[in-house]
Amino acid sequence: MLGMPLLLLDLDNTLLPRDAAFRAWAEDFLAENNLPAGDLDWLVMLDGSGYVPRSTVLGAAKRRYGIDRSVESMLGHYRLGINSHINCPDSHVRALREAREAGWTLGIVSNGGTRPQLEKIRLTGLAAMVDGWVISEEARCVKPDPLIFEIAARRCGFRPAGDWTAETWMVGDYGPADIAGAEATGLRSVWLHHGRPWAERGYRPTVSAPDLPEAVRLILGAAERPTAARGFAAAPGRKRPPRTRLAVPASRLAPSPTSSGPKAPFTRSMPFTGAVPLTPLGPVASPAKSPATTPSSPATASVAAAVTLPTAAQARWSDASTAAG
Missing domain, CATH: 1.10.150 (DNA polymerase; domain 1)
Incomplete structure (x- = not known):
């Protein structure tokens, strides 16, 4: 694809x-x-x-x-x-529908325990709205490792040949996993700031947004505006990591139990909280010196000093006492 x-x-x-x-x-x-x-x-x-x-x-x-x-x-x-309290807000359902109608393939990349994360995906109706997903426990790798993003792309129907990262975006709220992983993989990204300032050093998102609907709006708008770099640059003053072809072990590629093609959105009534004003990102501070981590794939070479795999204390933990995110 x-x-x-x-x-x-x-x-x-x-x-x-x-x-x-x-x-x-x-x-x-x-x-x-x-x-x-x-x-x-x-x-x-x-x-x-x-x-x-x-x-x-x-x-x-x-x-x-x-x-x-x-x-x-x-x-x-x-x-x-x-x-019993988890649901997908109506505004999020509408945003996903708009992206799909605009021709986008949708996938979920989650750090967490397989059982609790899969329960959320199914109970909230997200299984009917996306083309595939990957959960770190069953994939045996966690964000920000580029491998987990590559597995997600494969499960969403993208094949090894071609530059799959050229038109791929990642949206997330946690910098060390979502945004660092996007940069290490060569993806553009939107950070959901939820009213917080950007505090990470050495890398940054392509753009920030207060919530998912605004993130989708920004991405769809960027896709419609032709630029020399096919969208936004990864980060001012930083060289993008090289594009890579998918090279995922077959054992990691068990397909998500969901069919491809247009999905019928599932909705549950829950008012979405008011949006926080968009906070423009300031200049990136110089990276703090820390021991370098061995990159998990060739795509991480240019950002290895700034992007490190999370420790057990940094990884979000799931609702079943296993690592989550």
Whole structure:
């Protein structure tokens, strides 16, 4: 599949408002156990937007409140509870529909446990809206490794021959995984700032946006505006990594259980929160000196000093006590 643009999207806090779902679950947890409602902010802080292992979060709650249940039992209850609060906002569904109608292929790239992430994709109807997905646990690689983006492209129907990165964008909310991975792979990117300033050094997104609908609007607009570089540059003052052909081990390419072609969007009613004004990106600060990490593929050579694979503490953790993002 060549000549058709590819839009890759992060799952948590990009396609799905994961933090809002956790907050709603935490409110229910406190109410159901007759615990102080004022502890909501403590639970949200401990959650760390999903970058703390679930066993750590629930273990801390068990000790704080003297809950006479195992962490494993609490984990099962947690997964059921948070899934009841997860949905894909109508504004996101409309944005995905607009991208598809404009001729874009859609894929999901998520760091996380296979079971919980797949449950979210299916329960929210995203399985019917995209052409494929890849989850780090089953793919045995995590963002920002270029391999996971290449696997996603293959599962969305792109073949080894040709420059698949030329018309591919990545949208995500987490710089060290989504944006660093996009640059290492040679993709253009949109960072969802959610009202935050850009704080990473040595790399930056092509452009920032407050939310997914605005990100899609920017991408579709860029595709319609011819420029010398076929869109935006990767980052001012930085040389783009070389384009690469797909070279993915066959064992990593189990296809996503979804058919290709136009999908019937699934909607659930949930008002989307108001947009945060777009924050233009400032100049990139000089990269902080740190030990270089061996690139995971040739495409990472030019950004290896600035882009490193996340440590266990940096990777977002899933809603089932395995690494997520």
